[in-house]
Amino acid sequence: MVSASWLLAVGLGCQILVAAGQQQQPDRAQSQRLYPALQRPSGDVELIARGRALYGISCRACHGIDLRGGDLGGPNLLRSQLVLRDQAGELMGPVIRGGQVGSGGSAMPAQPLSDEDILAVTAYIHDVLGTASRQGGPPLGEAFELDILVGDPAVGRDYFIENCSSCHSPSGDLQGLAARISRPQELQNTWVRGGARTSERPPVTARVTMPSGETVEGVVERLSDFLLVLTDPAGRHRSFSRQGENPVIELDDPMAGHRQMLPRYTDTDIHNVTAYLATLK
Structure with missing residues (x-):
C-alpha cells in the first residue's frame, strides 16, 4: 500500500490546471545566455x-x-x-x-x-x-518547434469524457484553453503535469478525528506514517502523533486524480488528449 506521506509529497508537487493560462513563455534569449x-x-x-x-x-x-x-x-x-x-x-x-x-x-x-x-x-x-550555456540549455540558433499534434482529437475527446470530465469541463474551467496556451508543447506539458509551472499550488487539507470525538481541520504542512502537522483556520500549528488508525485522518488532495492517472497514460493517450485540448479555442 502506498504510504500517505508519499501521496502528500507527490500531491504537493503538482499544480492546478485551472491557472494554466497564466504561465509565461520562457525567454529563449535568456535561456541561451552564455557565461x-x-x-x-x-x-x-x-x-x-x-x-x-x-x-x-x-x-x-x-x-x-x-x-x-x-x-x-x-x-x-x-x-x-x-x-x-x-x-x-x-x-x-x-x-x-x-x-x-x-x-x-x-x-x-x-x-x-x-x-x-x-x-x-x-x-x-x-x-x-565559450559556447556553454546553462545546464540543459538548448542549442544556439533559431528555435525548432516540434509538431506534436499527431493524435486523434475525436479519440482524445472520448478519453477526456471517460477519465477527466468529473473534474474538468470544456465549457467551464477549460473553455478557451488552447487560446490561453497556444503552443502545443506547452499545452501538453501543462495538462500532463496537472497545471502550469508557475501556477499556485493547491493546498492539501486534512480533517483529524481524535479518539475523544474532537475534530480538527486545517492545511497539511507535514505528513508521515508517524506524524501529522497542520495549520488550522486560526493560524495555529497543530501536531498529531499517529498510532495505527488513531487519530483518523481524512485527506482532501485536489491533485489526487492527476496523480493517479500518471502511471496509466500511454504515449497514444497523451497525443490524443493533446490534440483534443488544442481544439478548445
Whole structure:
C-alpha cells in the first residue's frame, strides 16, 4: 500500500490546471545566455579544427564527445575548476603531458602529444567552453518547434469524457484553453503535469478525528506514517502523533486524480488528449 506521506509529497508537487493560462513563455534569449567569464576572442579556426580531431582520438573515450564525461569515467571538463581557470593551456598542458592521479584514486594517463598538439587540444576545449550555456540549455540558433499534434482529437475527446470530465469541463474551467496556451508543447506539458509551472499550488487539507470525538481541520504542512502537522483556520500549528488508525485522518488532495492517472497514460493517450485540448479555442 502506498504510504500517505508519499501521496502528500507527490500531491504537493503538482499544480492546478485551472491557472494554466497564466504561465509565461520562457525567454529563449535568456535561456541561451552564455557565461560571461568564459567568453574570449575567437581562436584560430585551423588550430581549433586540429584540436577537435586530436581530442576525438586521445580524449573522447574518457571525457565524452561533449566534454561531459565518457564511457571510461573521465570527469566533466565543462565543470572542471582546472579547465575553467586555464587561460592558454598553462594548467591543462602539464596534466595532458604528464598525467594526473585524482584524490579518489582515479588516474589520467599521460598523453603522447607534442606541445603543438596540446595547444590545439586546449584551444578546442576553450572553444567549446565559450559556447556553454546553462545546464540543459538548448542549442544556439533559431528555435525548432516540434509538431506534436499527431493524435486523434475525436479519440482524445472520448478519453477526456471517460477519465477527466468529473473534474474538468470544456465549457467551464477549460473553455478557451488552447487560446490561453497556444503552443502545443506547452499545452501538453501543462495538462500532463496537472497545471502550469508557475501556477499556485493547491493546498492539501486534512480533517483529524481524535479518539475523544474532537475534530480538527486545517492545511497539511507535514505528513508521515508517524506524524501529522497542520495549520488550522486560526493560524495555529497543530501536531498529531499517529498510532495505527488513531487519530483518523481524512485527506482532501485536489491533485489526487492527476496523480493517479500518471502511471496509466500511454504515449497514444497523451497525443490524443493533446490534440483534443488544442481544439478548445
